[in-house]
Amino acid sequence: MAYQLLKFALGGEYKEPRFFRDCQTPKKSYDAIIIGGGGHGLAAAYYLAKDHGITNVAVLERGYIGGGNTGRNTAIVRSNYLTPDGVNFYDASVKLFQGLSTELDINLFYTNRGHFTLAHSESAMRTMRWRAEVNKHVGVKSEVVGTDEISKACPQLDISCSGKSPILGALYHEPGSIARHDAVAWGYARAADSMGVEIFQNTEVQSIDVKNDQVQGVQTNRGYIATGKVLSAVAGFTPRITKMVNLKTPIVIQPLQACVTEPMKPWLDTILVSGSLHVYVSQSSRGELVMGSALDPYEVHHTKSTFDFVEGLTSHIADMFPFLSNVKVVRQWAGMADVTPDFAPLMGITPIKGFYLDAGWGTWGFKATPISGKTMAHTLAHDKAHDLIHSFRLSRFDEYELTGEKGAASVGH
Amino acid sequence: MKLLNCPMNGLRPLGEFIYGGEYREMPNPNNSSDLEWASYVHYRDNAPGVKKEWWFHSPSGTWFIAERNTLSDEVLNTYLFGKAPFPKNENLSDGKLGDEKNTELSA
Numbered sequence: 365m366a367y368q369l370l371k372f373a374l375g376g377e378y379k380e381p382r383f384f385r386d387c388q389t390p391k392k393s394y395d396a397i398i399i400g401g402g403g404h405g406l407a408a409a410y411y412l413a414k415d416h417g418i419t420n421v422a423v424l425e426r427g428y429i430g431g432g433n434t435g436r437n438t439a440i441v442r443s444n445y446l447t448p449d450g451v452n453f454y455d456a457s458v459k460l461f462q463g464l465s466t467e468l469d470i471n472l473f474y475t476n477r478g479h480f481t482l483a484h485s486e487s488a489m490r491t492m493r494w495r496a497e498v499n500k501h502v503g504v505k506s507e508v509v510g511t512d513e514i515s516k517a518c519p520q521l522d523i524s525c526s527g528k529s530p531i532l533g534a535l536y537h538e539p540g541s542i543a544r545h546d547a548v549a550w551g552y553a554r555a556a557d558s559m560g561v562e563i564f565q566n567t568e569v570q571s572i573d574v575k576n577d578q579v580q581g582v583q584t585n586r587g588y589i590a591t592g593k594v595l596s597a598v599a600g601f602t603p604r605i606t607k608m609v610n611l612k613t614p615i616v617i618q619p620l621q622a623c624v625t626e627p628m629k630p631w632l633d634t635i636l637v638s639g640s641l642h643v644y645v646s647q648s649s650r651g652e653l654v655m656g657s658a659l660d661p662y663e664v665h666h667t668k669s670t671f672d673f674v675e676g677l678t679s680h681i682a683d684m685f686p687f688l689s690n691v692k693v694v695r696q697w698a699g700m701a702d703v704t705p706d707f708a709p710l711m712g713i714t715p716i717k718g719f720y721l722d723a724g725w726g727t728w729g730f731k732a733t734p735i736s737g738k739t740m741a742h743t744l745a746h747d748k749a750h751d752l753i754h755s756f757r758l759s760r761f762d763e764y765e766l767t768g769e770k771g772a773a774s775v776g777h
Numbered sequence: 778m779k780l781l782n783c784p785m786n787g788l789r790p791l792g793e794f795i796y797g798g799e800y801r802e803m804p805n806p807n808n809s810s811d812l813e814w815a816s817y818v819h820y821r822d823n824a825p826g827v828k829k830e831w832w833f834h835s836p837s838g839t840w841f842i843a844e845r846n847t848l849s850d851e852v853l854n855t856y857l858f859g860k861a862p863f864p865k866n867e868n869l870s871d872g873k874l875g876d877e878k879n880t881e882l883s884a
């Protein structure tokens with residue numbers, strides 16, 4: 365060990381091993397092409413190779429991997445949703461997350477913190493009871509707790525919220541966790557690359573070639589690439605891609621913002637969410653408070669941050685934690701959220717043969733990264749939607765069979 | 778502070794307004810198929826570009842139309858429904874307006 369270290373130090377060349385090959389020239393054709401090198405696209409590539417032996421795959425990313433919503437979220441992982449189908453799906457994701465650091469051999473800083481969704485009104489308490497019952501029925505640990513338990517987990521919280529909107533209780537979800545989001549993208553990228561998947565950064569899909577309702581290939585800034593299967597995993601860019609194949613969806617793009625404070629000594633162990641105050645907050649392993657709020661109020665396809673957002677968010681945080689009033693916000697940013705009317709994702713096959721969608725992730729898709737990758741890989745390999753994602757199909761809107769998750773997803777993430 | 782021009786009340790802070798979504802031509806409910814109706818209710822071309830949208834000025838209860846570039850967030854025109862030339866949708870939403878690179882820089 366000491367010898368190795370000495371040799372390394374005197375060697376004079378400190379090249380970090382690359383996570384994945386620096387691919388520049390795509391082949392003429394691939395068995396499958398994945399548009400978008402976010403967590404979802406990279407996870408789908410990994411499970412295509414690992415579960416289905418399909419390795420002749422290219423991931424095309426217009427910027428750098430993880431630079432989309434994957435690297436912009438507040439990294440909350442939970443499964444306390446409202447519909448049984450949603451709970452089952454997100455629970456499968458949480459289970460994959462729990463073993464993922466080992467599987468991908470990278471430290472994802474996955475930390476189990478527990479997750480409180482605070483209720484400030486009787487009607488919010490009713491939704492919490494409903495969610496708790498659905499969760500327990502499906503076998504997910506969630507329960508309604510009173511203010512004593514909340515204060516025990518977080519004595520710093522002002523239960524009266526400065527007298528403005530007293531907390532009545534909460535939905536407590538023991539498996540709630542946070543993870544290091546960039547590492548999720550890097551881990552999947554490295555593992556997929558090691559099995560033969562090629563990852564192209566700075567590579568933008570400009571159009572999709574469809575003949576007789578069957579995908580033929582994609583045009584990129586690195587030339588034309590033939591393929592019979594294209595997976596669109598582009599989150600906030602989804603309407604631009606679906607327009608290329610003349611597919612209409614109910615997705616609306618709205619910015620979602622987040623910010624962090626200066627680092628502090630660790631004091632906040634749990635994840636706290638308040639739908640009424642439009643706030644969610646946790647403390648990162650670096651000591652910063654990571655905070656987010658509701659969507660910006662209307663459609664815009666950009667990632668500008670606004671002063672309105674920090675002003676609104678920090679005033680609510682100060683109601684919950686008056687002692688934070690002198691703490692500084694040091695960074696804020698935004699991502700483009702691909703929101704659906706029922707707050708459930710949009711996944712699976714489409715009317716165009718060989719064109720698959722993994723979208724509608726809005727404000728809630730980071731936690732679904734592993735399971736969406738796994739189920740989309742299955743869907744591509746078998747040309748048939750995986751059972752777990754049946755309720756998330758695009759055609760549910762034709763059939764008026766929406767999967768109402770708003771009560772569990774609108775602010776909670 | 779962002780301002781929006783209400784056709785009845787002039788420039789007002791954006792906080793006084795509520796976004797009502799993209800304007801779409803309503804099919805005749807009496808003779809449209811279930812699928813046509815579902816498509817009217819749910820589907821839209823939400824690629825960035827200049828869109829005609831419903832907006833609501835809350836203090837005065839005024840619904841009106843705004844033509845807005847959803848990539849740059851610039852409002853080109855606002856008017857009461859039916860009170861201004863109302864060109865067909867195709868001319869407006871070609872999805873190509875604005876400079877896409879701008880969104881990258883502001884990230």
Ligand SMILES: Cc1cc2nc3c(=O)[nH]c(=O)nc-3n(C[C@H](O)[C@H](O)[C@H](O)COP(=O)(O)OP(=O)(O)OC[C@H]3O[C@@H](n4cnc5c(N)ncnc54)[C@H](O)[C@@H]3O)c2cc1C
Binds near residue numbers: 729777
């Ligand atoms: C502020 C914020 C907070 C959030 N908080 C949470 C949270 O706490 N918990 C949670 O579960 N979820 C959260 N989310 C949602 C979550 O971040 C996303 O749903 C998820 O990361 C989507 O991952 P993805 O891989 O599908 O998309 P992305 O990571 O956005 O990846 C899509 C990629 O596609 C690329 N791309 C686009 N167009 C093209 C093209 N034409 N050619 C090639 N590449 C292209 C983009 O550059 C991008 O890298 C939050 C989101 C935001 C913005």
